[in-house]
Amino acid sequence: MSDAPRLLRLKQVLQLVPFSKSHLYDLVKKGTFPRPVKLSERITCWYERDIKEYIEKTVN
Numbered sequence: 884m885s886d887a888p889r890l891l892r893l894k895q896v897l898q899l900v901p902f903s904k905s906h907l908y909d910l911v912k913k914g915t916f917p918r919p920v921k922l923s924e925r926i927t928c929w930y931e932r933d934i935k936e937y938i939e940k941t942v943n
Contacts, residue, residue: 888931888932889930889932890922890928890929890930890931891928891930891931891934892926892927892928893907893927896929896934899934899938900934916937917929917930917936917937
């Protein structure tokens with residue numbers, strides 16, 4: 884099994900957090916939500932570990 888970090892697309896991230904797309908991008912802009920990784924002009928992803936850390940930090 885690979886130890887490569889898992890990447891999540893926007894749809895997957897929105898299934899994990901209770902935000903709309905626009906609110907999520909507002910939080911990214913404010914610096915309170917993990918920044919996405921731009922893989923290409925049309926593909927944006929987030930590291931799964933960053934999203935899980937954000938959720939843990941926010942819940943506790």
